[in-house]
Amino acid sequence: MNYVEGAPIRDTKAPAGPIEERWEKRKFGAKLVNPANKRKLNVIVVGTGLAGGSAAATLGELGYRVKSFCYQDTPRRAHSIAAQGGINAAKNYRGDGDSIYRLFYDTVKGGDFRARESNVYRLAQVSVNIIDQAVAQGVPFAREYGGLLDTRSFGGAQVSRTFYARGQTGQQLLLGAYQALERQIAAGTVEMFTRHEMLDLIVADGRARGVIVRDMVTGEIERHVADAVVLATGGYGNVFFLSTNAKGCNTTAIWRAHERGAYFANPCYTQIHPTCIPVSGEYQSKLTLMSESLRNDGRVWVPLRKGDGRAPGDIPEDERDYYLERIYPAFGNLVPRDIASRAAKNVCDEGRGVGPGGLGVYLDFRDAIGRLGRDAVEKKYGNLFEMYERITGENPYDVPMRIYPAVHYTMGGLWVDYDLQSTIPGLFVIGEANFSDHGANRLGASALMQGLADGYFVLPTTIGDYLAAGPFGEVDEEAVAAAEIKVRSRIDRLLAVNGTRTPDSFHRELGKLMWEYCGMERTEQSLRKALERIPELREEFWRDVKVSGTAEELNQVLEKAGRVADFFDLAELMCLDALVRTESCGGHFRAESQDADGEALRDDETFAHVSAWEYSPEGEPVLHKEPLEYEYVKMTQRSYK
Amino acid sequence: MAVTGAVMVIFLLAHMLGNVKIFFGRESFNAYAHGLRTLLEPMAPYRLLLTVLEIVLVVSVVAHMWAAISLARRARKARPVKYVAKKSQAGGYTTHIMRFGGVTIVLFVVWHLLDLTFGVVNPKGFDSTPADRMIAGFDASRWWVTLLYVVAVVMIGLHLRHGIWSAFQTLGLANRARYRALKAVAALVSAALVIGFLAPPLAITFGVIK
Amino acid sequence: MNLTLKVWRQSGPSDAGRMVTYRVEDVSPDMSFLEMLDVLNERLILEGDDPVAFDHDCREGICGMCGMVINGVAHGEQRATTTCQLHMRHFEDGATITIEPWRAAPFPVVKDLVVDRSAFDRVIQAGGFVSVPAGSAPDAHSIPVRKEDADDAFDAATCIGCGACVAACPNGSASLFTAAKITHLSLLPQGQPERLSRAKAMVDQMDAEGFGGCTNTGECTAVCPKGIPLDTIAQMNSDYLKANAK
Ligand SMILES: Cc1cc2nc3c(=O)[nH]c(=O)nc-3n(C[C@H](O)[C@H](O)[C@H](O)COP(=O)(O)OP(=O)(O)OC[C@H]3O[C@@H](n4cnc5c(N)ncnc54)[C@H](O)[C@@H]3O)c2cc1C
Ligand code: HEM
Ligand code: HEM
Ligand code: SF4
Ligand code: F3S
């Protein structure tokens, strides 16, 4: 697959001036919508996760007429529910030297200098309000005996700024947003459509004007039009088949928007989480994350000797390799996710991995239990140990846990400007679905922050600036009909193939291919191989997939097939993006670009830009580069040694 | 449900204590029965208080039954299609025999009133002292009556072992810290009632009281 | 392992439905229950049959989407475990397993094992929230909360809205679900202003949806994957009685 280079993106709409004042300035500059007019303005929000749920609730409160969509049976089940660890905020409640500036700095650095300064600064500013909002909603964050909020340090941060609700922070925050959303539904400002899947975007006269959705229960294809459309449909980690994402996570909504003209930015940036429960067999359907906090007390090791088949307890101390502590003495087991993940892959590639297929490393609590006592360890990690035992049947108090990296988060997504608007006017993208504020690597506990910042605070302001020019009148009937026909014919096509392989079997194969060739480590060769293989597999899919049932009923096979079809197209773009970016940065490690110690080597001369891809129906994708400038944080190579 | 149940429980406690008086001789027992009818005299006419009590009781029984029936009907409506397989996970059979137990109790009370209050099915008939009726009623030759009482009273015990705890829960007076205590109280009260109620008839049947 | 499954099949709300028997072979004990069903479904698809529809999403016990009655027990016999977290090592080789959907009138069957739980959303809509528009919140530290209260509120807040409580309750009551939310908000200072009106509105909505009444049988808490405690129901009753006394 080839590409052509298009015009660079110069203006992201971020105001100029001192970074602390930019958001204030933008807010003041945004046009206001008169309250009476709000009732005449319709907004569609697709997705009810932290980003979409909070956005729909807030827009409803503001007086817009909102339609909200999700594919689950209730908005409360969006994938955000699964986030365990916590949410960052620059509250500095501990007085440990945290500040908005420091959170900004850490996030830019953590993202390996591939995020926008203006956006990240705003995120850090707004983080403070998120905690206030959530607490006021009754989110039961962990508290100390004095009654004040507890925080912890997370993912190697040197300050304690992560707020948490046991191991269920995402759930509690999402329930807060969900309850706010239900309140608006009761008030009549938001109309909710559950079990509805968005299958296309309606673009008319150059504006996003609505969506085509399928009622997943009746199979009916519905058209919904509005004055603006917000996509909050989450990440696409499931392109790898196995990931920590929920089974339904997909790229369909953003991919179809991409096909309609929205640029797709940095598709190759994927985050691999180092502490997941390893695969146990072919049938495996998803991977389960074990909270990163386990690395605070667990020690990671593998046998020194290749193919050492002994039980972990039989391996004496001097035949163990605590490789993180050895290679990164300063940070030890707490190095950032990308580094811990790659180190695990390296030792397994050397043949020193443990468990089925040699794809695992030990995370050992023996020393922690010795030091703190079993009770203390149980108090801290009891839930996680239980979960581990439930899944693996092994008791981590006696046998070390086995962990392995897994795909966890996608930093790429639809390109948006400072206002969170995509390249299609009227199409806004928030949460994990946009290319986000995380650059090439996301720090732990910052996705929740970003989703809620976008939904509660940023979007509701910036969308007003766009809607102030509305309502935009009748929607061109032809555009709507064309989108609907496209959706219908695609469904018919899927049903008509009637081949010999299930959608899952294709998805599994695609996932393996992506993991192998576009996973933790990428090379030119591997990516070229993937780019050769994906189109073949896609062709086979459209020739040989078997979708049972009909389009006029609840048909989970059909849903699945549609999503897999889009994953093929996305996978190709991911590999292309990864191929073009010959540097290593954050979650994207190009084997050709490493220093003498085998650490990632960034190339700021050539690649300090966002890669925004434009879809072209017949020809080759067009690459638009948005240069990244750093005025406040000096670009340096990350070092955790 | 809880309020009516509680009223009945209080009645039963008093009733049980009264019954135990038979151990102190016929006079003591007859005096108690008489006392019931002359309580508060001369301020109130003969049997006023007892009548009020009876009305409260009847209302309670009816309301309790009505509540139980409407709960059962709601439950049936809430699950029109039954499970093919269904297995209880909450320990304790007492919770599952509440309705059956309740019906048993009512049938028993009917018999009981005919027996000891109106003497219709009592060998001594209506014109006799309560103590006579009782002692005759539970004569060893009528062992099956005693057996009936035993079964019924045990049923009541089971009903209340869950019911008393349940009433606290229904009234919102229970919490995690109190559960153990409440369950113990429920078990204790039920046991006391069972023992207290059964002692006199058994004593009569086995000839301890003549 | 080899298993015999008796699965409830119902093509839609108007179909009467029936149990259908399937054999599944070569089940690994490390599979999750849903992965075992995936295996069955892959086969059914290739045979041109309709695969068994069931709800699921996170597959890690937190979204509340999955749920079926397995051998007569909601989410299966392993305690405090959702269906997706149940693993086949807990079943015997050669066993026969019956699988049924949640059964309750307010949860009509959509297809096979998929039911419509939107009644829960309407119970929340009735008042399961704190009315606080975005941007109007005071500083988070302006309202301290006793740690014990925060912990208890948290215990109640962990409800995942799966509906197993309703499925297990002999009365088809949604009391545990409703009580969990009422208790969560009742225990926190933020929930106080709307406390009684919330309890009243939510309980009334629960009744209006056609759920049964609670007779304190405790089946719900026994199957609840999050172990929502029974005293939440006492809390709900207390708030509800107070609201009605006003
Ligand atoms: C296991 C796990 C743990 C995590 N832990 C943390 C953590 O501790 N801290 C942290 O900050 N981040 C964490 N993350 C990341 C974080 O949870 C997510 O990035 C974030 O929640 C995404 O939120 P969202 O609102 O963008 O999307 P989601 O929550 O994924 O919501 C997507 C919504 O879009 C809807 N949708 C999707 N496609 C369609 C369609 N085609 N049609 C209609 N609707 C559609 C879905 O129904 C859903 O409502 C974790 C992620 C995982 C997987
Ligand atoms: C017609 C006969 C009866 C029937 C059908 C009946 C049925 C029931 C049922 C189904 C319950 C369960 C409700 C719950 O646990 O909340 C119950 C509760 C209870 N019953 Fe009965 N019962 C009957 C008679 C009695 C009698 C005679 C007493 C007392 C002596 C009694 C005392 C109680 C108490 C205290 C409760 C607990 C109330 C509550 O939790 O709200 N019942 N009964
Ligand atoms: C087994 C032991 C019991 C004995 C020996 C016993 C005895 C009596 C006697 C002697 C009377 C007549 C009192 C009088 O006329 O003054 C009476 C009345 C009555 N008993 Fe019992 N009883 C027993 C158990 C019960 C139980 C278990 C119940 C209820 C569930 C019950 C309910 C009543 C009622 C409702 C009356 C009528 C009270 C009235 O007229 O006001 N009894 N009992
Ligand atoms: S109370 Fe428990 S069983 Fe009921 S919905 Fe909530 S989590 Fe599920
Ligand atoms: S099982 Fe049902 S009866 Fe009440 S205690 Fe639970 S709701």
Ligand code: FES
């Ligand atoms: S699938 Fe999410 S709880 Fe089971």
